Amino acid sequence: MDVTGSAAPLNPSECQRVGQVLARVGDKWTVMVISELGDGSQRFNELRRNVPGVSQRMLTLTLKNLERDGLVTRTVTPSVPPRVDYALTDLGRSMLVPVRALGQWAQAHIPQMDAARERYDRIALEGSILDR
Amino acid sequence: MDVTGSAAPLNPSECQRVGQVLARVGDKWTVMVISELGDGSQRFNELRRNVPGVSQRMLTLTLKNLERDGLVTRTVTPSVPPRVDYALTDLGRSMLVPVRALGQWAQAHIPQMDAARERYDRIALEGSILDR
Numbered sequence: 001m002d003v004t005g006s007a008a009p010l011n012p013s014e015c016q017r018v019g020q021v022l023a024r025v026g027d028k029w030t031v032m033v034i035s036e037l038g039d040g041s042q043r044f045n046e047l048r049r050n051v052p053g054v055s056q057r058m059l060t061l062t063l064k065n066l067e068r069d070g071l072v073t074r075t076v077t078p079s080v081p082p083r084v085d086y087a088l089t090d091l092g093r094s095m096l097v098p099v100r101a102l103g104q105w106a107q108a109h110i111p112q113m114d115a116a117r118e119r120y121d122r123i124a125l126e127g128s129i130l131d132r
Numbered sequence: 133m134d135v136t137g138s139a140a141p142l143n144p145s146e147c148q149r150v151g152q153v154l155a156r157v158g159d160k161w162t163v164m165v166i167s168e169l170g171d172g173s174q175r176f177n178e179l180r181r182n183v184p185g186v187s188q189r190m191l192t193l194t195l196k197n198l199e200r201d202g203l204v205t206r207t208v209t210p211s212v213p214p215r216v217d218y219a220l221t222d223l224g225r226s227m228l229v230p231v232r233a234l235g236q237w238a239q240a241h242i243p244q245m246d247a248a249r250e251r252y253d254r255i256a257l258e259g260s261i262l263d264r
Binding site: 097 | 227229231236244245
């Protein structure tokens with residue numbers, strides 16, 4: 001299969017890895033954190049305030065994975081208390097473009113997806129009533 | 133926060149929903165199935181062969197979610213045995229563009245992410261040895 005639309009089709013192992021990257025990139029918190037850092041570096045508590053609904057644990061885990069993948073830097077300033085800033089790397093910044101394109105698509109098409117979902121659930125419910 | 137880069141910032145509830153859509157879209161199997169159907173409709177068993185590593189259960193679940201969201205149609209032909217074809221809707225087709233852009237980014241940057249990850253894990257390992 002060809003995930004990318006490029007000339008050379010992917011072999012199964014490449015396809016798998018692209019899928020893994022997409023699974024990570026598509027993660028809700030990852031997308032929100034990358035978007036948020038697109039406007040400049042932030043401290044942990046700022047991020048926590050700016051990413052609605054994220055728990056301390058999930059934000060810590062998301063930032064650790066992003067740092068591990070080379071998408072985000074973590075800078076500790078040894079003040080009292082220590083100050084920790086997170087910022088996008090060049091690699092992370094390059095991801096903003098496709099992530100925002102997908103975000104734009106999602107925002108534009110959420111109403112259609114919601115309507116489809118309601119229709120599907122209504123038909124499924126009617127089906128289960130008729131089945132009784 | 134502004135996930136999309138558009139003029140109007142999203143309110144927290146919209147942001148959450150865009151995140152949910154992205155989490156679904158970014159799912160490994162979803163991306164692979166949408167990509168695969170980008171070249172035309174396929175039967176269940178064709179898809180199963182063409183999406184390496186997917187189980188029957190995961191493919192069934194992925195297709196059901198895509199149908200529920202209005203991204204994929206399921207057409208049953210009452211032959212013996214019945215024939216079931218899956219195809220992208222117009223909505224599903226419109227998603228190919230941003231999904232492929234993200235796939236292209238992922239494919240181009242996997243080596244950099246892998247290298248960053250190895251470096252991170254090596255440093256973490258050395259740290260844990262020094263900590264002993």
